[in-house]
Amino acid sequence: MTVSFRSRELRCDATFYRSEAAEPAPCIVMAHGFGGVRSAVLPEIATAFAATGFQVFLFDYRYWGTSGGQPRGLVDLNAQRADYRAAIAHVRTLTCVDPTRVVAWGTSLSAGHVLEVAADDADLAAAVITNPYTDGRAAATIVLRTAGRRTACALLLRGIIDRIRRALGASPLRVDLVGEPGSRALITAAGAASSYRVVVPPDDHGRSPAVPARIVLDLPRDRPVTRAGSVRCPILVCVCDRDRIAPRGAAQAVARRAPLGHLQSYPVDHFGLFHEPWRSRVVRDQTDFLWNVLDPPRRTLGGPR
Template structure:
């Protein structure tokens, strides 16, 4: 049985009794907390070490928009570790276990700096092969990995899943009414930031609610990823509306020279399929995969399994040496 076929075996799928995604046995990997500094603030992550091979490739991973690292990503990290890849899953500043005030601040520039600091920390990790470094990102972080990999010689491969690629296009798509409400809030928050305060807006809402993300189905899809018992709050400083329009990682894909897999959803509610396809077409060494699914489908069920199988096949080929099945 091939490695790609093995990802479709029954044991790799959804538990028939609980309906939950299968989680690998902890005998397949170990975990350890890892810290690093980004602009003098502490970031925290979890390193997943597989039981084999001895010196595995390293997948660097962080959460999407307004999210902690626990939002839908541990199951990805665990399955990669079971496959024989080390995974370093970290929280951006202002989120999860990492430092940074105000909480839940989304700053593309700061998060890109966090990724670069994490790459430097990866070079110091024992028992992993940092020369076979993979950047893995989904949604907002799917844009980050393209941005970071552009012109970066130390990255061996990139996996960008349902990626945010063009903030200008997304902002225009929300229309003038949305802009008329968001801009005054953003400016007010920016002014308050100078005295250490903030004006927050919801991260996610229904189409009838005002939120940074309020596309159909987004609220349900997002909250399905929030772990039970999480102390995360559905709010972010409104200054994010000032930074999103100028953040366009898809314009730099011609500078990403390492092998890159882009996974897009044909029915993505949040990011434009045509924008993603256009960005992927400029990759010098890119593979583009479109699935007939929505933005949040990749985090569970059959779509999770299908996306993961393609990612395994891609990474097995370009960085090699996963654990035997």
């Protein structure tokens, strides 16, 4: 079921997956990572969660998917976190949702959003972050190491120019989100482009998304890992051991620093958790964790009995 909610006066669209629960049920609030939309890959995960008894609320950020806002494809970290908070506030008003058992779920970039939201929301019941981006400084180091100093400087220059264009009211200067090694894209790790295209289909021109370049200036200063100690709810951190995009060390630090942090590792790359057989295993592990936290008497790998 497609629904909408408001976030800072903008419309955000979501798909609501209803469970068969006869009473108000826990709800998982989900959003995509860097450059994704709610129609790509995540519906399979949301459907699996709903089959175990959860209500699931999967939404598109402003500027992405079917949600409102201009310019399209803008990655605004603060705005996306505001959208997460608005989505959580919205589901707490739904009669079919138990407002005391709302879960924030994030993948890649949205994992950092979940950390920030969970650090500020004392009423959140639990959080789950998958192949998580948690430290922009560490991520920028990976970009520099992978792309080289010359490419990194070119990306930085494009970010500065895009900021100037925004101040002048001009259209954004964009940068490719993913590309082959040696290209001037944000993510150029070997195999990343082909893996990303499997997860997020290309646009009508056969290209992966190109985003306003100003994000290049924002990411190095963004460090959600520093908020881990303020996350009071149980949080499951699912790390990919072969991740060459999201820094593993920073994600592992979240599990150590969060008072109720739990770490789960998988021998795959950044996108490996979206493919079988790992996707089913991750959903099973996360479902088990969440029911154990939210309703211990019903604990089972398949959800509530």
